[in-house]
Amino acid sequence: MNVALAKTGSGRAVSDLFASAEGLLPGSPAIKAARRQAFETYERLGLPHRRIEEWKYTDLRALVGEVLPLAASPDAGALSKAADAVKAHAIAGARKLVLVDGVFAADLSDVKAIAAEASVKTLRETLEKDAGDILTTSSTDAVISLNAALATDGVVLEIADGAQLSAPIQIIHVATAASASAYSRSRVRIGKGARATFIESFVAAGAKAYQVNDAVIVEIGDNADVAHIRLMDDAPDAVNITSQFVTVGADTKLNFFNMTTGGAVSRLQGFIKLAGEGSELSINGVNLLKKTEHGDLTLVVDHAVPNCTSREIFRAVIDDRAHSVFQGRIIVRPDAQKTDGKMMTRALLLSDEAEADNKPELEIFADDVSCGHGATAGALDDTLLFYLRARGLPEKDAQALLIQAFVGEAIEQIADDDLREHVVGMAERWLERRS
């Protein structure tokens, strides 16, 4: 059904926003034209709402309502606040690339150390030097178009064929500006036979009520081995909408993990295409939600070629009046024979006002495949709680133990011991804050 697009106050505001920002945004004339076109698409569609099937459970018109003005470039004060946040959230041993309010902060980043093993540029440089297709993505909707129109900065990483990174790369998004929005877009290219681990972290440095719209393009060559971890711990009143476009070559292993522990409204939409035969995909996620938080994980796994395997494990823990959404779609194209795809999503409701919506979809056009999905929703098992209580554990501790085991099934999929411990620590801290 079409909803009439009368231009509301916020609609006009966002038009003005683009008009005033257009001149300041980086890019060659060709890029400027592409931005204008993307913005027109956004203007035509407006913020996604529940009548749009893909956004049925995450109605941005109702949840967010308006798009905030672009954040100003971070000043010295903002950068020093950001430096503290980076210190607090940096993962030991990882090399950092920091974006503050959507703008690359060279002083806070380990550019030199990374440059020894990979090529690193900013989106700003890339857009100004060559037109490229970085603003074009395999899939598009209103929020992706808005990102293309307004993307201010980001990192463009190239890991050469055969390169073996000696340390993980951590991209940290820090928010310092309150009531403003940041648009970032990054691209990570991983060459044939390369091995790499990269982490994305979203954190706040005292900022409140801000909006993040991020886009990440990941292109992985053949025979590569990649771990990709995303940790979303934005401020409790922030909005984070991230779109991910991943292409995987042949005989490659990709292990992806996402954890959402913050944000009033968040959505990660991943579009993952298996473009080469013999690849293995492991995609896992945990949502830890409380108060009135709304967390959405939407994944489209596209088996475009035969002989690939995909595994998805998702766990949601939902307290108070929070709302968790999981939409997973496995597509098996007509020629993708011998596809093996499995998806398991489980939601744990800790309160009577919590809500879990699951939509696991299969879309299959080949006959010689094995695909399945499972979904459950329910409360903690009373008999298990009783067992632990009978052994002297207080109620909250018993619950915490069971919740840890519940999310553990997804977290266990992280191969790197240190990273896994780090994520377990984040989950533990969330549970401590709860009790």
Place this chain on the structure above:
Amino acid sequence: MPAVQETVERVKRIDVDQYRYGFETLIESDKAPKGLSEETVKFISAKKNEPAWMLQWRLEAYRRWLTMTEPTWARVDYPKIDFQDLYYYSAPKPKKTVTSLDEIDPEILKTYEKLGIPLREVAMLEGVEPKPGEEDPNRRKIAVDAVFDSVSVATTFKAELKKAGVIFMPISEAIREHPELVQKYLGSVVPTSDNFYATLNSAVFSDGSFVYVPPGVRCPMELSTYFRINERNTGQFERTLIIADKGSYVSYLEGCTAPQRDENQLHAAVVELVAHDDAEIKYSTVQNWYPGNSEGKGGIYNFVTKRGDCRGNNSKISWTQVETGSAITWKYPSCILRGDNSRGEFYSIAISNGFQQVDSGTKMIHLGKNTTSRIISKGIAAGKSQNTYRGLVTAHRKATGARNFTACDSLLIGDKCGAHTVPYIEAKNSSATFEHEATTSKISEDVLFYCIQRGLSQEEAVGLVVNGFVKDVLQQLPMEFAVEAQKLISISLEGSVG
């Protein structure tokens, strides 16, 4: 496992062109002028001698329909329907009263024969009085209501049902004879504003069955309706309303066929079920509308709204469907579990071949406390068909202790078809427990090897596995239908699985 050559050949032979019910009966009929307008609605209402409130109800639905647009969310693809190019009412010309089988219009008699309705029931349908002494007291009885194009042509066993207090009659008669019941329940489960096709049906429905089972009565026999679209370019819009009062039980069967034609025909029915405290309704369908030929030409568009309301505590509604026909199926028999401890069930086998498109499933809406539901869906796609399961399970905030189990499995035969699963699972309170599982696969080679090693041929082994695949659902069908359903599955499927 890709289909073996032998299988492929057999699929060709048993393809949709082999539709058994594709004949046309040449009988005179009484039709409304083509097209849809307030005049058409008034014409139908007048034909049926309806009271003024009924006409008003229809006109309101028609006016609302004018403001609505066709739904496009289903995974089906078809050219836009010209609603002005259809006949909305067609009835066989009234016949003389007959006293023996020999006097019945031989054309209608042949139709029933071809449909496989036993002659004795034909005698009943056509109102032939049985000769004394011919009654077989041991024979299990089924009361049949036959709907030919737009009108109900005959209802059997009326007297016997009346003795038990059960009302079973065409809805057009019920509107005249039991207006208080019809007015109370019609549109109370599927409101006139529900969706595009339900609203259209509310405006132009011509006939259908009405069942009322009084408190504490267990309906003494299976009730059955046979739908047949015979006329060219007609839409069939039937409306079924079944009410099971406190503590009663009724089992209802529905079957349907249509002649083989090159044009597409529209079938937009509405079925409403109401179960009061401790009542149970079992509704079974064997849907075998003409699916179109092997090039995808012709066939029925089956756009049906079916919904049951478990209004009372401890009530139960169970839907069982075997879907083998129709060019396009758009159908979601649902249960609203309003009463505490009420239960909804949905068992489905959907088989698509040729160019058929199926988008079917169910909705289980848990509103009452300790409500339970169970969904078992088996989809089998062959040829160039698309087969989608689309289902919703939702537990309202107050539906504490709600419980659902869903299993939907798909089997693909050949590399030109598609099988899709689109479940929506919404838990809005912590004590709701939902389990959902879905698989899509071929038949395991280990299982086939095991059977073949024990002396079965490849085809027999596949047949055995497929029978096992759909067994859970077939078991839910009443005896009378299980036989027909099994035959249908063997026509649609035998040898086509590999």
